[in-house]
Amino acid sequence: MSPVIPIRAETATGCTDVVPLVERGQREVFCGLTGIIWLHRKIQDAFFLVVGSRTCAHLIQAAAGVMIFAEPRFGTAIIDERDLAGLADVHEELDRVVNQLLTRRPDIRMLFLVGSCPSEVIKLDLSRAAERLNQHHHPAVRVLNYSGSGIETTFTQGEDACLASMVPSLPKSNTAAKQLMVVGTLADVVEDQMKHLLEQMGVNVTFFPPRKSQEMPAVGANTQFLLAQPFLADTARALQDRGAQHLPAAFPLGVEGTTAWLQAAATAFGVSPLLFEKVTATPRQRAEKALAVQRQMLQDKSIFFFPDSQLEIPLARFLHRELGMRLIEVGTPYLHRQHMAPELAWLPAGTRISEGQDVDLQLDRCIQDAPDMVVCGLGLANPLEAQGMTTKWAIELVFTPMQGYEQAADLAGLFSRPLRRREKLAA
Numbered sequence: 001m002s003p004v005i006p007i008r009a010e011t012a013t014g015c016t017d018v019v020p021l022v023e024r025g026q027r028e029v030f031c032g033l034t035g036i037i038w039l040h041r042k043i044q045d046a047f048f049l050v051v052g053s054r055t056c057a058h059l060i061q062a063a064a065g066v067m068i069f070a071e072p073r074f075g076t077a078i079i080d081e082r083d084l085a086g087l088a089d090v091h092e093e094l095d096r097v098v099n100q101l102l103t104r105r106p107d108i109r110m111l112f113l114v115g116s117c118p119s120e121v122i123k124l125d126l127s128r129a130a131e132r133l134n135q136h137h138h139p140a141v142r143v144l145n146y147s148g149s150g151i152e153t154t155f156t157q158g159e160d161a162c163l164a165s166m167v168p169s170l171p172k173s174n175t176a177a178k179q180l181m182v183v184g185t186l187a188d189v190v191e192d193q194m195k196h197l198l199e200q201m202g203v204n205v206t207f208f209p210p211r212k213s214q215e216m217p218a219v220g221a222n223t224q225f226l227l228a229q230p231f232l233a234d235t236a237r238a239l240q241d242r243g244a245q246h247l248p249a250a251f252p253l254g255v256e257g258t259t260a261w262l263q264a265a266a267t268a269f270g271v272s273p274l275l276f277e278k279v280t281a282t283p284r285q286r287a288e289k290a291l292a293v294q295r296q297m298l299q300d301k302s303i304f305f306f307p308d309s310q311l312e313i314p315l316a317r318f319l320h321r322e323l324g325m326r327l328i329e330v331g332t333p334y335l336h337r338q339h340m341a342p343e344l345a346w347l348p349a350g351t352r353i354s355e356g357q358d359v360d361l362q363l364d365r366c367i368q369d370a371p372d373m374v375v376c377g378l379g380l381a382n383p384l385e386a387q388g389m390t391t392k393w394a395i396e397l398v399f400t401p402m403q404g405y406e407q408a409a410d411l412a413g414l415f416s417r418p419l420r421r422r423e424k425l426a427a
Ligand code: SF4
Pocket: 031, 032, 033, 052, 053, 055, 056, 057, 059, 115, 116, 117, 118, 148, 149, 150, 151
């Protein structure tokens, strides 16, 4: 039977063999603590305790902004004002803060100690602290640790470090039946849609991270996993160490990306092309129709990505192929060639891809290129807007449900809205 998936076949291999412009200079990007903002909303019985400084406390408060509820599930144990000679006291202080927290919040089932950059924290062995606290609070609470330090992580790598820290404690799968696991934080509404589509195809699926720490998915040699996010290199490696196999696929952004992502699962689980078509046709056509409206605004507009989230390449692919935007530069903090292979193949040959950052040089290029839109961090947005550029904050993209068919037009809308606003202002 001929393939029924209407993915545009291109004879060229796009940017598969691209040599990126590699820059190692000053970076303008959030640290991995930022991931706490979406992770704490996903794992509903977890608490994230940053072991850090007042700067760290300010960062997560500011990034969380209006999302702070009466009982937030993150906080900061501030240790930078301690006497460095008294490190033993720091451990005692940490134990005291944790005991107090867990007594006050019996709903917490999983506690993450999140490392940061102050030298006092770097000297602390947080894995030992987690082990000690684990013994003390077992079995009511599981204590894990990871680093969200700005020295080691950019903002989405915080999620990678968090998920990777959980992998060793996932239960071992004890069945031989193949099992699909979707890896990476998705908004609940997106997760429900993906689950529904896959189950209609007869594919049972688990999600990691789960919504409850008590519902950790099992992993083993029978596990095949799809990445829902492009920034999970360490997590993928940790799952592979537990015997799981990665299913290479484009990421589920836009109609094409979602179709290819679902297709990778369908192929691995022996779903017939007919059933695949039956399940995906309606939402796909609905999404294509909704995208056509957005295309009117975005067609032929040029876009420049500063490196922030590692989402840049899949986003660029979507904006170019489905909305007709012109790619000026696609910056990524890190280029994982293997996970990105299906995406690179879909970018137009010759796209300028940069890896890492030297922010001054990149700003010079951006200003010279004068794109219609710039995707960048909060710190760059204001100065660029002052120069007359239209910007999109990269961080909004990780907070917004944007994967899957139903969200494709909303995702396009995130890019068309600022352009429309700018046009109105200029009118
Ligand atoms: Fe804290 Fe370092 Fe992040 Fe600053 S960069 S908020 S010091 S972890």
